[in-house]
Amino acid sequence: MTKASSRKELMSNTVLEKAAVLFAERGFAGTSLRDIAEAMGMTRPALYYYFDSKETLLRELVRGITGVGSQELRKLRERTDLSAAEKLRTVVIGTAVRVAESPVRFRLLERNEAELPDSILQEHSASKGRILDELSAIIGDGVRSGEFRPVNERITAFSVIGMINWIAWWYNPQGPSSPEEIAEEMYTLVSRGLLRGEDRVPARGIEGAVALLREDLTHLERLLADGERPTS
């Protein structure tokens, strides 16, 4: 990527973030390209360099959320060098971090789907459908290979998607947990929920043993913090 094109991409992204905030406040219909230019401290012609219409901008905003996700997910699902749990980890960590980093965009879309122009809405719905299908397929592959319990793959996929999407409604960047910590916590919950009994130790080898130690140290710390006394 050239310096200029990477600068353009960075700036486009800033415009998208700002536009999402305005759309969230005023709705799609109530926000003009002029409003967005003003909020960016740009002239309208300068904004046109990045987005030639409000529709292009909206489409980009929507694609950034569901479009990219569904393509990445298909490639991931087709890989033969990863276990189902490893694929699931990639999806959960990647998506949860992305939602926590752009909560406004996610909330905006879910709350204002009905206001999207038809063509964009159709593209968005199709992408959402593909995301659900790919995630269900990853979970189903894990079930068939015996790696996961025999779960209902569709309900489980919806559960994972719901858990992650909801981050957009509660995540506070000033709060105690980073996007990465939230993502790890969710992945651990889901993977332990899915893996068969014998495999429930999080990772093999020395790293797995250290992870166990850390888990049990946290447990001890909490007990001590609560001032609990030995029971015997």
Next chain:
Amino acid sequence: MTKASSRKELMSNTVLEKAAVLFAERGFAGTSLRDIAEAMGMTRPALYYYFDSKETLLRELVRGITGVGSQELRKLRERTDLSAAEKLRTVVIGTAVRVAESPVRFRLLERNEAELPDSILQEHSASKGRILDELSAIIGDGVRSGEFRPVNERITAFSVIGMINWIAWWYNPQGPSSPEEIAEEMYTLVSRGLLRGEDRVPARGIEGAVALLREDLTHLERLLADGERPTS
């Protein structure tokens, strides 16, 4: 309950469902009591028998979702005859079934919170906060007793709430799974994600936690003695 009061309650509930559909279509501000009466095939005076104002109706709609939930949850959390997993089961099954049975009400609230009159919004937000606190406390109790892994109780509570709330966005009454089946699938995922492996249920208290640590250390020592290298 007398026959008349139970009939009134049934009818009130039908009015609430119908009102939720209209609110979802036209927004709170765009829906009048007259619209609701018309949609019910009632006169306005007849509707007044159930709800004396749109505000009363809205308040009832909101309370039915978060108000009832937070009260039930507090009573449940305080019970001493149930394990943390049993309490979690009651919450997950009860809430998931309720969301699947009234998806319109749930979506409506989440999408139109900003339009709620201030007093109702405050009551709603306070109830949501209490639901989160109670569910976090149930999970935290399970962690402290050694029943659950040492998870971050708040992120886990948000994960459970998100997974369940999301049902309102995808559940299809004509689909293959009943509300009860969805609820069971979600409870199994979450409880298996939280429970310690059967072989790793610790004795209670600090001594139990120390015993687990000793076990982990032995495990690590053996791996090191075997000359195993870190996996990455």
